[in-house]
Amino acid sequence: MQNAKPGDRPLSDPLSQDMTTPGAVISARGLSLTFQTNDGPVHALKDVSLDIKKGEFVSFIGPSGCGKTTFLRCMADLEHPTGGSITVNGVSAQEARKARAYGYVFQAAGLYPWRTIGGNIRLPLEIMGYSKADQAERVARVLELVELAGFEKKFPWQLSGGMQQRASIARALAFDADILLMDEPFGALDEIVRDHLNEQLLALWARTGKTIAFVTHSIPEAVYLSTKIVVMSPRPGRISDVIDSPLPKERPLEIRDTPEFIEIAHRVRDGLRAGHGYDD
Amino acid sequence: MKRFGPVLVVVLTIFAIWYVGSFLMNRTWVMDQAARAGTDPGFTEVLRDTMNQDRAKLPAPHQVAAELYDGVVNKKVTSKRSLVYHGFITFQTTMAGFVLGIVAGVVLAVAIVLSRFADLTLMPWAIISQTIPVVALAPMIVVLANAAGAGSLLVPKAIIAGYLSFFPVLVSMVAGLRSPGGMQLDLLRTYGASPGQVFWKLRLPASLPYFFASLKIAVAASLVGTIVGELPTGAISGLGARMLIGSQFGNPMIMWSALFAAAILAAMLIWIVSGIEKIAVRMMGGGQT
Structure with missing residues (x-):
C-alpha cells in the first residue's frame, strides 16, 4: 500500500x-x-x-x-x-x-425510457447548460466513441442490454469529465x-x-x-x-x-x- | 373477432338474466290483472304481457333500447325530453369537474412530494375527504355555492365532480412523482442537478404514465360525481335529474334509459381518455422500459 x-515534491497548488x-x-x-x-x-x-x-x-x-x-x-x-x-x-x-x-456509470444502464438514446446522452448536457449546437456535436462524438452512431433516434427498449450500457457510458463521457x-x-x-x-x-x-x-x-x-x-x-x-x-x-x-x-x-x-x- | 367473442358472451348472458328477471318481476302484475278479469292466461300470454308493460317493475331490454332510441334520435336536442340534451348538460359538468379534479390532484401531489410538511398535513385530509359520503355533502355544497353567488348549478355540480375525481389523480401522481429510484436520483446528483431540474427532467416525466392511468378512473369518478350532484340538489336538467324524475313519477323507463345514457356517456369518455393516453405513450417512446 x-x-x-x-x-x-513541492505542491503545485498551495491550497x-x-x-x-x-x-x-x-x-x-x-x-x-x-x-x-x-x-x-x-x-x-x-x-x-x-x-x-x-x-x-x-x-x-x-x-x-x-x-x-x-x-x-x-x-x-x-x-x-x-x-x-x-x-x-x-x-x-x-x-x-x-x-x-467525473462521469459515473451504474450497474444498470438506467436510461430514461421516455427519451431517445440521443436524448439520454443530452440529459447531463442540458442540466449543465451546454448550448444546443454544442449538445448535438457532443452527442454525435460520444456515440461514435462507443460505436453507437446511427442509434441516436432509437428508444432504449429498441437496444440490447450491452448497447444500452454503452449508451450509458456515452452519457458519462458526454461532458468531458x-x-x-x-x-x-x-x-x-x-x-x-x-x-x-x-x-x-x-x-x-x-x-x-x-x-x-x-x-x-x-x-x-x-x-x-x-x-x-x-x-x-x-x-x-x-x-x-x-x-x-x-x-x-x-x-x-x-x-x-x-x-x-x-x-x-x-x-x-x-x-x-x-x-x-x-x-x- | 377473438376480442369481441368473450364480450358478446357476457352481454348475451346479461340480457338472458335480464329477460328472466323481467318475466319474474312483471308476472305478478299480469296475474293480478288476470285474476281481476277472471281469466286464466297461458304461459305464452303471460310472457308476452310481461315484456311490454308501460310501467313495468323491470322493463325488458328491448323496451329500454326503444326508449333510449326515442330519447336520443326522435326528440329535438333542445327538448327537455331529449337524452342528448340532458346528456350534454351532464357531459359539460363532468368535463368541468374533471379539469378541476386534475388541477387539484396534480397541484396537491406536487406539493406533497416536494414538501414534507404538505405530505404530513394534506395527505390525511385528502384520504378523509373520500370517506365522507358525497350524497350527504352535495346539498351543502349547492347551498354554499349559491350563498357565494355561483348563479347556476354548474359550479356546485362541478365542485362535487371534482371532489370525487381529484383523489385518484392525487394518489397516482404522488406514486408517479416518487417512482424514480435511488440510482436515477444518484445519477442526477452526479451531474450536480438542482432540485428544479430533478423535478422537470426526472420526476415529472416519470409520473406521466401514472397520470394517464389515473385519468380513466378520474373521468368515471367525475361522471358519478356529476350525477350524484344532480340527484338531491333540485336540478331539473342532466341525466341524474332525469333519473330522479323517472323515480318520482313512477316511470322506470325514464330511469333505465337515463341510466343507459349515462353508461354510454361513461364508455365514450373512457374511450376518449384511452385514446389520449395511447398517443401520449407513443410520444414517450412506446411505453416500454
Missing part, C-alpha cells in the same frame, strides 16, 4: 491539503464509513488509504460487503465518510462533484458481450486518456483492464492488496492466456482468499 509523503499526494487525481487517507443499522454498526470501510494517479485504470475487486462500491460512491460524493479524508482533483469530493469532475467511475457496469451482461465491451473500454481509455476507477467482481475482467488492481476484503471493508499490473498498455484479448496474466490473476485470487477465509 502506498503512503502519502507530503513534502517530497491543496497536506495529506494529498502530488499527482494523485483521487486520494483517500484513513477513509472510514460506518453505517448504523438495527443490528449494530456495519463497517463498510475502515481506514482505507489509496492514491489514483492521472490516466490510471484502477479496478476494485472483492467479495460482496467489502466496500468496493461504497468506496467508489465516496469518491463520487454519493456516500459521506464517517472518518478520514478523500480528495478528488485536489478538492473535496463534494466540490469535485459540483465541478462535474477527466474521471470515469464505473460500478460493475458489465456485471449484468453475458460473457461474450462483456469481452467485447472490455475491449472497447480499453480502446476508449487509450483514446481519451481518462482516469478510470472500475468496480468488478470478475478476476479476468480486473486483470485484463487494469493498470492497478485493488483487492478488498469484508468485515470491516478494507484494502488487502494493491497490485500494479506489468501488462503492456496494448492488450489483445489473447493476452489472457499468457503466463504473466495468469500469474496476476493468481495473485488476485490469493488476495481474495486471504481476506475472505477467516470467518466463513
Whole structure:
C-alpha cells in the first residue's frame, strides 16, 4: 500500500491539503464509513488509504460487503465518510462533484425510457447548460466513441442490454469529465458481450486518456483492464492488496492466456482468499 | 373477432338474466290483472304481457333500447325530453369537474412530494375527504355555492365532480412523482442537478404514465360525481335529474334509459381518455422500459 509523503515534491497548488499526494487525481487517507443499522454498526470501510494517479485504470475487486462500491460512491460524493479524508482533483469530493469532475456509470444502464438514446446522452448536457449546437456535436462524438452512431433516434427498449450500457457510458463521457467511475457496469451482461465491451473500454481509455476507477467482481475482467488492481476484503471493508499490473498498455484479448496474466490473476485470487477465509 | 367473442358472451348472458328477471318481476302484475278479469292466461300470454308493460317493475331490454332510441334520435336536442340534451348538460359538468379534479390532484401531489410538511398535513385530509359520503355533502355544497353567488348549478355540480375525481389523480401522481429510484436520483446528483431540474427532467416525466392511468378512473369518478350532484340538489336538467324524475313519477323507463345514457356517456369518455393516453405513450417512446 502506498503512503502519502507530503513534502517530497513541492505542491503545485498551495491550497491543496497536506495529506494529498502530488499527482494523485483521487486520494483517500484513513477513509472510514460506518453505517448504523438495527443490528449494530456495519463497517463498510475502515481506514482505507489509496492514491489514483492521472490516466490510471484502477479496478476494485472483492467479495460482496467489502466496500468496493461504497468506496467508489465516496469518491463520487454519493456516500459521506464517517472518518478520514478523500480528495478528488485536489478538492473535496463534494466540490469535485459540483465541478462535474467525473462521469459515473451504474450497474444498470438506467436510461430514461421516455427519451431517445440521443436524448439520454443530452440529459447531463442540458442540466449543465451546454448550448444546443454544442449538445448535438457532443452527442454525435460520444456515440461514435462507443460505436453507437446511427442509434441516436432509437428508444432504449429498441437496444440490447450491452448497447444500452454503452449508451450509458456515452452519457458519462458526454461532458468531458477527466474521471470515469464505473460500478460493475458489465456485471449484468453475458460473457461474450462483456469481452467485447472490455475491449472497447480499453480502446476508449487509450483514446481519451481518462482516469478510470472500475468496480468488478470478475478476476479476468480486473486483470485484463487494469493498470492497478485493488483487492478488498469484508468485515470491516478494507484494502488487502494493491497490485500494479506489468501488462503492456496494448492488450489483445489473447493476452489472457499468457503466463504473466495468469500469474496476476493468481495473485488476485490469493488476495481474495486471504481476506475472505477467516470467518466463513 | 377473438376480442369481441368473450364480450358478446357476457352481454348475451346479461340480457338472458335480464329477460328472466323481467318475466319474474312483471308476472305478478299480469296475474293480478288476470285474476281481476277472471281469466286464466297461458304461459305464452303471460310472457308476452310481461315484456311490454308501460310501467313495468323491470322493463325488458328491448323496451329500454326503444326508449333510449326515442330519447336520443326522435326528440329535438333542445327538448327537455331529449337524452342528448340532458346528456350534454351532464357531459359539460363532468368535463368541468374533471379539469378541476386534475388541477387539484396534480397541484396537491406536487406539493406533497416536494414538501414534507404538505405530505404530513394534506395527505390525511385528502384520504378523509373520500370517506365522507358525497350524497350527504352535495346539498351543502349547492347551498354554499349559491350563498357565494355561483348563479347556476354548474359550479356546485362541478365542485362535487371534482371532489370525487381529484383523489385518484392525487394518489397516482404522488406514486408517479416518487417512482424514480435511488440510482436515477444518484445519477442526477452526479451531474450536480438542482432540485428544479430533478423535478422537470426526472420526476415529472416519470409520473406521466401514472397520470394517464389515473385519468380513466378520474373521468368515471367525475361522471358519478356529476350525477350524484344532480340527484338531491333540485336540478331539473342532466341525466341524474332525469333519473330522479323517472323515480318520482313512477316511470322506470325514464330511469333505465337515463341510466343507459349515462353508461354510454361513461364508455365514450373512457374511450376518449384511452385514446389520449395511447398517443401520449407513443410520444414517450412506446411505453416500454
